[in-house]
Amino acid sequence: RKEVEQDPGPFNVPEGATVAFNCTYSNSASQSFFWYRQDCRKEPKLLMSVYSSGNEDGRFTAQLNRASQYISLLIRDSKLSDSATYLCVKAGGTSYGKLTFGQGTILTVHP
């Protein structure tokens, strides 16, 4: 089983839609979780950290469920500029000092 698993999609949604991605992870010792965004042919960039208490940044909400070992990302009021690959990432535990990336979920927002 991969350490971080995501549905690769693609998700095709119209502007203004709400879209949610889930990600599951193995190794419950993992301590920290993040969502990174990667535009086509570009480098990954940190989108937001994920906390058990939830984390909201504008239209983006991230949630961590340690009991079920999954992480979610909710995007409200999708914009064309949200089109990208969203990477679920874990760190810590036995992965101390490195990030372990999921395969990524492709999102395309269309007019």
Add this chain to the structure above:
Amino acid sequence: DTAVSQTPKYLVTQMGNDKSIKCEQNLGHDTMYWYKQDSKKFLKIMFSYNNKELIINETVPNRFSPKSPDKAHLNLHINSLELGDSAVYFCASSQTWGATEKLFFGSGTQLSVL
């Protein structure tokens, strides 16, 4: 100013050749990394250096040899290139060892081995 810069951006070469990718960061970070992104888009860590010292060597063939002349530079030399080495290679840095929540990535080097 680019925070993490790597060169070249594109590298096309024949099997069996030796090539190098250079990386420099001007953020004053202690830790640098090399990640490989394959055709299926998985990003996997290859190496990590902290203050010029090798910390992580993630089961990478010994044809790959990183070198860190100082903490601002981490270069990657690849000997006897193989078709399977074709990928995008990303350099990254973080402020300190273990501060992995905020990795700054370079723009990537697309390596094509023919």
